[in-house]
Amino acid sequence: MSRPVRLLLADDHPVVRSGLRALLSTEPDLTVVAEAATAREAVAVCARESVDVVLMDLQFGSGMQGVEATAAIVARPDAPRVLVLTTYDTEADILAAVEAGATGYLLKDAPPEELAAAVRAAAAGRSALAPAVAHRLIDRVRAPGVALTPRESEVLRLVADGLSNQQISRRLHLSQATVKTHLVHVYGKLGVESRTAAVAVARERGLIRR
Amino acid sequence: MSRPVRLLLADDHPVVRSGLRALLSTEPDLTVVAEAATAREAVAVCARESVDVVLMDLQFGSGMQGVEATAAIVARPDAPRVLVLTTYDTEADILAAVEAGATGYLLKDAPPEELAAAVRAAAAGRSALAPAVAHRLIDRVRAPGVALTPRESEVLRLVADGLSNQQISRRLHLSQATVKTHLVHVYGKLGVESRTAAVAVARERGLIRR
DNA sequence: CCCGGGATCAACCCTTTGGTTGATGGCGGC
DNA sequence: GCCGCCATCAACCAAAGGGTTGATCCCGGG
Structure with missing residues (x-):
């Protein structure tokens, strides 16, 4: 076991940052070296400090969001691994995060051991998916x-x-034309004929959260 | 200054419980005496232990939800105060929590000082509303x-x-004409101009439930 | 290298929705 | 008995939404 894993916590909730810090501080091989309350700040920290793994929330109150920040962080050479840590497990969110270059995807209600294990996996370059998330992806592939x-x-x-x-x-x-095109595709995929029906179906299938 | 305020943390996320514990532990007059990972557990703890203030999440994964637990807790004599601490600030949620007997309503992204202040206010029997939440309620009353x-x-x-x-x-x-007439009236009352917007507003205000 | 899918936009046409005006009948309160 | 509110319907016009075709660009996989 060499030097500890250097962590950055990126979340707009002070409560969550403190919670992660507290939970991870019991692990001797993990060190929290910085916190970021905005996505932009997270990108800046990664640019100037040596970080191994970023625990990244997807939702920030305003401005840059977690997906964009993830893309910006992993774009640089020698980039840290980004572990997305969020409350929701919508398929679209997971796909977007993975496409942006996230190494793993965890839910905030994951047990602490799972959290630490995922961080170590990410630091080692392995992909880390929470079981609940993995289930979703499997369902997704099967259905x-x-x-x-x-x-x-x-x-x-x-x-x-x-x-x-x-x-x-x-x-x-x-342009409005593009919006219409996207919506027509959505209607086709959901089997509906109007925007309100699309919203109703999407809600029912959990594609939309409030 | 007499004995410290005795707190119960009720949230299904370990990360949030640890975060609250860490943030509140710096306040000498506040003591966390218990944690609950389910709403049912929170009610049970209040029944057998002496608690002054409960920090209660509204969303629990399954089973009993925060609103029900709040109602159950405040129903007993000598009940602790319940401070609702949640991520969302939809009008319907706030009203439901207040109706159930919550003393205050905080958002999880509130700064730590605000959190501690709200706990002390609740312990003293005063109502505690996060500024953002208060704004919502004022808008609601004015409209x-x-x-x-x-x-x-x-x-x-x-x-x-x-x-x-x-x-x-x-x-x-x-006839379709009648449907249209009703909808035009609805749009006027909700202050919107389309059916989808009407549905969005109605959902937000709790006029529609799934 | 070509192919497919995602994302972008334009032009066209038809249907639905939204907004207005006006009208009828019923019911409850003052 | 009159007034206000709710519910019902008609006719009409303007605007938004829905459907189609076709086109460009970029990207990643075989």
Whole structure:
């Protein structure tokens, strides 16, 4: 056993950062070297300090989100591993995080031992998926599942918030034509014919959280 | 300053419990005497131990939820105060918690000082609302309570299920014109301009449940 | 290297929805 | 008895949404 694993905690909740710090401090081979309360700060810390593993939340209150930060962090040479640690296990979120370059995906209600094990796995370059998350992915593969692309999910979520196509196009810096295209694809995949029906079905299948 | 405030932490996330414990341990007048990983356990602990304030999450994975536990805890004589501590601040959740007997309502992203202050306020019997939460309630009070008529609610619920005006008219044995009239009234009362927005607002205000 | 899928946009057409005006009947309260 | 509210419906117009075709670009896999 050589030097300890150097950790960065990136989460906008002070409670969560303290909790992780407390839980991980009992592990002699793990050291928390920094905390970040915003995604942007997490990227900055990784750029100037030597970090082995980042525990990254996906939701930050505003500004840059966890997925973007993950992509920015792993883009550099000698980048740390990023372990996504979030409350939800929506398929779209998991896929987006993995695509952005996350090494693993954990849920915040995971038992502490699982947490420490995942950090060690990530530090060693191995992938770490929480059992619950792994289950979802397996179900996903087995059920010819409705696989919405990240962009489609994003648009659908804004629809669920009551936005019009025009508002969505402005929010995402797209043309209305593109929004419509995404929605038509969503309707096809969900087997519906209107935006409200799509929202209803997506809610039922857990594709949308509030 | 007499004896310290005795706290119970009720949350299904080990990370959150540890975080709260760590953050509150720096306050000499506050003592965490127990933790509960389920709502049922929280009720049991309150029944057999002397607790002054309960920090209660609303969402537990399964089984009893925070609102029910809150009601059960405050029902007994000499009950501890319950401080709800959750991630979301939807109006429906806040109202439900307050109705169940919660003394205060905090968000998990609140700064640690605010947290400690709220606990002391609760212990002293004072109400504690996070500023963000208070804002919501004020908005709610200022906006006159939207009272949808029974028929309007019925139509809106079918809209939320994804039905078109035509489908609704058949389901309720009405003409489409009548459905439209009801919806226009609903839009006016909710302050929106489309059916999806109406569903979003209604969900937020708890006018619709799944 | 080509192919497929994701993401982007345009132009077109048709249907649905939203907004307005106006009208009828019933029910409850003052 | 009148007024207000709820519920019902019609006709009409403007706007938004839904459906189709087709096109470009980029990327990663075989």
